[in-house]
Amino acid sequence: MNDINTLENIFQITVLAVCLIIAVVRSVRTTSRIWILLSMFLGAFFLGDLYWVLWLLFYGETPYYSYIPSLSWNAAYIYQLLVLMHVQRKGVPRQRSAFLWIIPAVIVGLCAFYMTHGDYLANLITAVISIYSIQYSMNGLLYLRGKSGSEAKARPLYILTLVFWALEYAMWTLSMFWMGDTLANPYFWCDIALSICFIFCLPLTAKAAEI
Amino acid sequence: MTYIENIFICLTAPLIIAILVRPGKGRQMMSFLLSGMTACLLSSYISTFLAAVNGADLTAASLTIAPVVEESMKLVPVLFYLLVFEPRREEASGCVTMTAIGFATFENACYLIQNGAAQTLHLLIRGFGTGAMHVVCGIIVSVGLFHLWDRVWIRMAGIIGVLAVAISFHGIFNMLVSQQGAAATAGYLIPMITGILSAIFVKNLL
Known part of the structure; x- marks a missing residue:
């Protein structure tokens, strides 16, 4: 396994482990659904990463034929979406904006591109979840334009979700063209x-939970 | 060759009789113990079939096929109970654990038949390790399901999510215990430690 790759993987797993412990402690103390969902999000991502890294460590190659890590990461994306849905449980009116239609079009295009290199089903599932997640965040952000007060506390979480997905798509696209270690x-x-996004998940979710 | 059907008959016969004669909560718990053992039997058939179809060797089957099949099969009786009988959270939580214990017991019995019962220390670690892993997966499923047992779409997403998390935990356990030395020891210890921590801290979520 490459040194930089190893260090970077260890960094992400450590960050996720620490964030997971904090989220679980908050879940146990508050028994609040948003913290349980966040714990499941972090836990699923952590387990997916750990499976991937252990496979690299023991067998010296990526677990190409194992769908367990991608299953785990998709579970994490589902929980992230459930966190957003929980934040918007009181109802956020559907906004009218071209952005809300451009995003799915771009993601469908990227999904088709990834399918030419990889698994059809896993890419399709990820694309569907990401469209929902990004649309929820965008819709929330558009709704909060010019608003302040309690509702606006969810704004940073929406921005973080968009940054998270931008980074995920950037990584997947870069890995197709850039192979250097x-x-x-x-x-x-x-x-x-x-990895830094995961650290911000905790305070921003805590802020959104106050709504 | 291991005749797991025969082991299944021997282990479940007293349970079936007890289920028929014993009334109340005891019957319910023993029914889930039996469900867990049945899920283990069916999992071994399905895993063997899928491994043969995909041309997977023992290691590949253990790391990639078995966790998916076993966790899915363990969830079936629990889902049936939740959807049909709509029990209270405390009742359902116990049933998830009993299914996991039934599964682990049958798996350990099959392991003993295949590998012998001479090494006490190894069997002690393996027995507790495997048992703890199945129970921890049950706890993950319980916490996830009972806190997401709300509207239909949340239930659907929640079921898929907890299943994926349990599969990953199981896959990591299988990967670690298939190694030698410290990795295998860590593999057996992780579920035991997680189980103890869950028993102390997570019980108010169940």
């Missing part, structure tokens, strides 16, 4: 930024 590969920087 050096720090010059932007894939590693995106993955480190994704």
